[in-house]
Amino acid sequence: MEKITINSVAKHAGVSKKTVSRVLNNEANVSDATREKVLAAFKELDYKPNPIARGLANNRSFIIGCLYDNPSKSYITRVQTGALAACQEQQYNLLIHPCELRGQALLDNIDTLLHTSQLDGIVLTPPFSDQKPLVDFLKAKKIPYSRVASVLLEDDSISIGSNDGYAAYEITKLLISLGHTEIAFIKGHPDHSATEQRLLGYKQALEESGLPFKESLIDEGNFSYHSGEDSARRILNLTPRPSAVFASNDYMAAAVLKVASQLKLSVPHDLSIAGFDNAPIARHIWPGLTTIAQPVEQMTHIAVTKLIEQIKNPELENYQENLPARLITRESTGPYRSS
Amino acid sequence: MEKITINSVAKHAGVSKKTVSRVLNNEANVSDATREKVLAAFKELDYKPNPIARGLANNRSFIIGCLYDNPSKSYITRVQTGALAACQEQQYNLLIHPCELRGQALLDNIDTLLHTSQLDGIVLTPPFSDQKPLVDFLKAKKIPYSRVASVLLEDDSISIGSNDGYAAYEITKLLISLGHTEIAFIKGHPDHSATEQRLLGYKQALEESGLPFKESLIDEGNFSYHSGEDSARRILNLTPRPSAVFASNDYMAAAVLKVASQLKLSVPHDLSIAGFDNAPIARHIWPGLTTIAQPVEQMTHIAVTKLIEQIKNPELENYQENLPARLITRESTGPYRSS
DNA sequence: CTGAAAGCGCTTACAG
DNA sequence: CTGAAAGCGCTTACAG
Numbered sequence: 001m002e003k004i005t006i007n008s009v010a011k012h013a014g015v016s017k018k019t020v021s022r023v024l025n026n027e028a029n030v031s032d033a034t035r036e037k038v039l040a041a042f043k044e045l046d047y048k049p050n051p052i053a054r055g056l057a058n059n060r061s062f063i064i065g066c067l068y069d070n071p072s073k074s075y076i077t078r079v080q081t082g083a084l085a086a087c088q089e090q091q092y093n094l095l096i097h098p099c100e101l102r103g104q105a106l107l108d109n110i111d112t113l114l115h116t117s118q119l120d121g122i123v124l125t126p127p128f129s130d131q132k133p134l135v136d137f138l139k140a141k142k143i144p145y146s147r148v149a150s151v152l153l154e155d156d157s158i159s160i161g162s163n164d165g166y167a168a169y170e171i172t173k174l175l176i177s178l179g180h181t182e183i184a185f186i187k188g189h190p191d192h193s194a195t196e197q198r199l200l201g202y203k204q205a206l207e208e209s210g211l212p213f214k215e216s217l218i219d220e221g222n223f224s225y226h227s228g229e230d231s232a233r234r235i236l237n238l239t240p241r242p243s244a245v246f247a248s249n250d251y252m253a254a255a256v257l258k259v260a261s262q263l264k265l266s267v268p269h270d271l272s273i274a275g276f277d278n279a280p281i282a283r284h285i286w287p288g289l290t291t292i293a294q295p296v297e298q299m300t301h302i303a304v305t306k307l308i309e310q311i312k313n314p315e316l317e318n319y320q321e322n323l324p325a326r327l328i329t330r331e332s333t334g335p336y337r338s339s
Numbered sequence: 340m341e342k343i344t345i346n347s348v349a350k351h352a353g354v355s356k357k358t359v360s361r362v363l364n365n366e367a368n369v370s371d372a373t374r375e376k377v378l379a380a381f382k383e384l385d386y387k388p389n390p391i392a393r394g395l396a397n398n399r400s401f402i403i404g405c406l407y408d409n410p411s412k413s414y415i416t417r418v419q420t421g422a423l424a425a426c427q428e429q430q431y432n433l434l435i436h437p438c439e440l441r442g443q444a445l446l447d448n449i450d451t452l453l454h455t456s457q458l459d460g461i462v463l464t465p466p467f468s469d470q471k472p473l474v475d476f477l478k479a480k481k482i483p484y485s486r487v488a489s490v491l492l493e494d495d496s497i498s499i500g501s502n503d504g505y506a507a508y509e510i511t512k513l514l515i516s517l518g519h520t521e522i523a524f525i526k527g528h529p530d531h532s533a534t535e536q537r538l539l540g541y542k543q544a545l546e547e548s549g550l551p552f553k554e555s556l557i558d559e560g561n562f563s564y565h566s567g568e569d570s571a572r573r574i575l576n577l578t579p580r581p582s583a584v585f586a587s588n589d590y591m592a593a594a595v596l597k598v599a600s601q602l603k604l605s606v607p608h609d610l611s612i613a614g615f616d617n618a619p620i621a622r623h624i625w626p627g628l629t630t631i632a633q634p635v636e637q638m639t640h641i642a643v644t645k646l647i648e649q650i651k652n653p654e655l656e657n658y659q660e661n662l663p664a665r666l667i668t669r670e671s672t673g674p675y676r677s678s
Numbered sequence: 679c680t681g682a683a684a685g686c687g688c689t690t691a692c693a694g
Numbered sequence: 695c696t697g698a699a700a701g702c703g704c705t706t707a708c709a710g
Contacts, residue, residue, distance in 0.1 A: 005703055016681045021705065029679055048454040052394045053703030056686050061391055063432075073416040073619065080435065093402075093434055093456055096419065115387040117432055225623055251623070258625040280412065284564055284590070285624055286597040344687055355697045360689065368695055392687030395702050 004045045013041035024049055051091075060311075061118035063093045064304060067110075068125045069101045071224050072251065074279045075296065079125050079148070082300030090308045095119065101127050101191055107137050114143060121145060121307045123300065129159075130193040144314075146307040148299050151193045158310065159320045160303040164194045167292040167325040168201025171274050172246060174290070174327065176209045179336030180244040180272060182217065184235045186256070188248035189222040198248050198276065217242060221252050228252025232259035236271075243271065243336050250275035250282045253289050257332065268334030278328055287331030294325045343384045352380040363388055390430075399650075400457035402432045403643060406449075407464045408440045410563050411590065413618045414635065418464050418487070421639030429647045434458065440466050440530055446476050453482060460484060460646045462639065468498075469532040483653075485646040487638050490532045497649065498659045499642040503533045506631040506664040507540025510613050511585060513629070513666065515548045518675030519583040519611060523574045525560040525567060525595070527587035537587050537615065556581060560591050567591025571598035575610075582610065582675050589614035589621045592628050596671065607673030617667055626670030633664045 002008075006024075010017040015034060022030050023038040030038075041047070055061050066083050070076055080096060087094045095117055099109055113119065121144040128134055129149035135157065138145045146158035175183050185202050188195035199218070206213050216238070219231040228247055232255055235245060247253035253275030257267055265271050267287055275282055278293035306319045341347075345363075349356040354373060361369050362377040369377075380386070394400050405422050409415055419435060426433045434456055438448055452458065460483035467473055468488035474496065477484045485497035514522050524541050527534035538557070545552050555577070558570040567586060571594055574584060586592035592614030596606055604610050606626055614621055617632035645658045 003703095007703080017704080018681055018706095019679090022680090025705090031679060034679080050395075050457065050703055051455065052391055052400055052457055053686095054705075055391045056389075056395050056688085057703075057705035059686070073412040077412040077415060081437070084435070084437070091455065095432055096423070096435060098420070098423070116390065116430065118389065118391055225619075254623050258623075261625045280564075281620060281623055284593050284597075284620055286600045342687095346687080356688080357690095357697055358695090361696090364689090370695060373695080389687055392702095393689075395704085396687075396689035398702070 004047045005050070006047075008045055009038065009041045009047050012045055013037045055118075060120050062091065063095050063117060063119055064307065065095045065097050065113060065117065065119040065122040066125070067097050067099065067122060067128045069099060069127060070125070072249070072277065072279055075277065078296040079300045082297035083123060083304045085297075086301045086304035086308065090305070092120070092308055094304075101131070106131075106134065110134065110137070111141075114141070119143070121311050123148065123304050123307055125300070126194060127189070127191040130191075144307060144311050146303040146310075148296075148303045149193070151197065156318050158303065158306045158318050160299045160306075161320075161322045162294045162299060162325050163322055164197035164294075164325070165201040165204070167294070167327070168198040168246075168276070169205045170201075170327050171276070171290070171292055172202045172205035173209070174329070175244045175246065175272060175274060175333065176205060176211065178244075178272065178333060180242075181211055181336075182240060182242040182244070184217045184219065184238075184242040184245045186219050186221040186228060186231045186235070186245065186247040186252050188252075192223070195248060202246060221248060223249050223251065225251040225255045228255030229259055232256040236260065236263055236265070241271075244274070244333070245271065246274045248276055250277045250279040250289055250291055253291070253332070254281050254285055257285060257287075257289075267332055269337065272333040272336075274333055282328075282330070290327075290329050290331075290333040292325050293328050295323050299323055343386045344389070345386075347384055348377065348380045348386050351384055352376045394457075400459050401430065402434050402456060402458055403646065404434045404436050404452060404456065404458040404461040405464070406436050406438065406461060406467045408438060408466065409464070411588070411616065411618060414616065417635040418639045421636035422462060422643045424636075425640045425643035425647065429644070431459070431647055433643075440470070445470075445473065449473065449476070450480075453480070458482070460650050462487065462643050462646055464639070465533060466528070466530040469530075483646060483650050485642040485649075487635075487642045488532070490536065495657050497642065497645045497657050499638045499645075500659075500661045501633045501638060501664050502661055503536035503633075503664070504540040504543070506633070506666070507537040507585075507587075507615070508544045509540075509666050510615070510629070510631055511541045511544035512548070513668070514583045514585065514611060514613060514672065515544060515550065517583075517611065517672060519581075520550055520675075521556065521579060521581040522583045522585055523556045523558065523577075523581040525558050525570045525574070525584065525586040525591050527591075528561040531562070534587060541585060560587060562588050562590065564590040564594045567594030568598055571595040575599065575602055575604070580610075583613070583672070584610065585613045587615055589616045589618040589628055589630055592630070592671070593620050593624055596624060596626075596628075606671055608676065611672040611675075613672055621667075621669070629666075629668050629670075629672040631664050632667050634662050638662055 006017045010020045125148045129147035221227040221231045245256050275289045275291040278291045282289035282291045310316045345356045349359045464487045468486035560566040560570045584595050614628045614630040617630045621628035621630045649655045
């Protein structure tokens with residue numbers, strides 16, 4: 001069978017290919033009768049426009065790039081799900097680009113990506129979304145981008161956030177309401193702005209409840225399970241031992257649970273544990289983790305949708321939105337008991 | 340700044356654009372002197388060929404599609420990692436396409452994908468890689484494809500496998516060598532051919548050791564954590580209670596561990612548990628899971644590399660390879676003790 | 679409301 | 695070994 005192109009359709013419908021193009025792009029200035037004829041031809045010939053030809057004529061690729069560097073597979077999958085849905089709705093393709101923030105020559109890497117894949121736009125996920133040099137680079141190159149981030153900058157870019165600080169505040173408040181006063185905190189990776197936000201929420205909850213902030217209860221993690229194990233060993237050997245631990249993500253919280261088990265501590269009887277992210281592991285371990293669920297898919301979906309809208313219409317003003325997170329209470333947190 | 344195209348390079352180097360094209364594609368029949376001149380021009384102008392224009396002229400997109408439908412995020416990520424690496428090595432882009440095997444009109448979905456994204460080829464991961472109708476469809480459409488699969492068909496397609504049956508045999512043998520005779524088995528999702536392969540390996544190990552195969556010890560799962568919980572509740576209430584459980588993947592094995600904890604059974608003292616896949620959860624829970632590690636990234640890498648080679652040279656004969664899996668022993672398995 | 683021309687940045691024949 | 699022409703399947707000006 002021969003190839004069905006815009007020319008076949010034009011011939012079949014008895015119009016010029018420019019007219020076919022108009023119908024294809026939903027342009028005005030086509031009479032209803034003509035439009036009908038062309039649409040009928042589309043159906044009869046089972047015509048599918050060639051996006052490559054379209055791209056060349058338009059100087060567009062209809063491809064959005066998605067940048068990430070995250071140890072959590074479930075987070076990545078959620079980002080992809082949201083981005084993919086938005087792309088499909090608008091007939092765009094999604095190109096995934098995992099890469100290391102700390103890798104050499106990030107900007108070179110991105111520059112090459114932009115050229116070789118001819119991206120029309122790029123969506124930045126944490127920690128890239130908080131990288132000033134990267135954002136400036138894209139701005140200078142005039143590449144449309146949008147950010148899925150934990151902080152809304154006073155930037156003029158498209159950013160979709162979720163209030164990490166407030167969520168951390170809420171979960172700390174929960175621990176306090178259960179009677180805990182010695183609450184350890186495990187920090188995340190310093191490259192992520194969420195790390196600082198979550199710590200701020202923790203501090204604020206303590207302060208509001210009149211509890212002292214103790215530097216000795218703060219431990220450095222980096223979001224990995226392994227770092228959580230190390231932190232847990234240090235924290236659970238403190239005297240007095242904290243009665244609760246709030247880890248900045250669920251992997252580290254799961255590691256705390258493991259170390260607690262090894263130390264024969266019963267959770268939540270001897271120790272309450274809270275995490276962040278609602279990763280699958282939060283419900284795959286026992287006891288399940290009390291944690292924070294963010295609407296990651298939805299955030300990414302909006303970020304990509306707005307990005308494509310801006311690509312189609314560069315005049316569009318920028319868009320910022322903060323979506324709410326949700327506290328999920330499971331079995332890993334319980335009332336304080338003196339030991 | 341103006342755009343650098345093949346014309347700019349041709350002018351700069353003082354040759355025709357056809358000659359530039361030859362250098363670009365590493366074709367023969369270019370004098371060394373000319374080649375040098377052109378290469379120098381590439382550098383001086385920082386020329387990057389436009390893949391879209393190339394694609395249109397070639398009737399190629401330089402895009403490979405990756406099809407998957409898998410509940411395990413870590414598996415998906417591993418597949419993507421391998422596929423992405425292979426694509427980048429050969430200057431291809433990767434398009435991810437999660438979709439439901441059981442969804443309505445799979446073939447329509449794929450047909451649309453092929454057209455709207457202009458894929459040059461497609462890599463099938465389980466369970467798609469075992470779908471005869473899908474494979475036949477691609478063959479009829481003459482779309483190059485390759486399979487990452489648990490079974491090598493006597494098919495003429497590119498397939499990269501790993502011997503699931505043998506791995507399941509090995510892990511069952513391990514349990515038997517530890518003294519277990521009542522070993523329950525939780526099956527995976529029926530759509531995956533791995534499900535049957537793993538059961539076969541289990542059976543073979545029993546048989547070889549002179550142990551009877553008991554239908555009552557086999558439970559239906561579907562690879563999800565939830566199904567593992569259900570199976571575990573049934574299995575751990577059997578009389579006599581099995582002293583070991585081999586679950587067809589790690590999520591179900593983790594669920595068995597959870598149910599065992601709830602029933603106050605100590606692992607591995609009262610119950611040994613083995614999984615499959617070496618998912619992150621296998622080392623994130625305590626005790627860690629004895630399991631099987633397959634070289635998923637490597638399998639996918641080879642599958643995509645061979646696919647692209649075949650796209651570039653359709654004369655190439657098909658390629659089949661089986662990679663070995665590896666048994667990983669952790670704390671969840673131990674010697675049999677009578678209760 | 680409709681169309682003929684030129685062009686997007688490359689490559690495939692075809693000449694020489 | 696090198697190049698001028700035509701074309702890939704669309705779209706953007708420009709006319710009418």
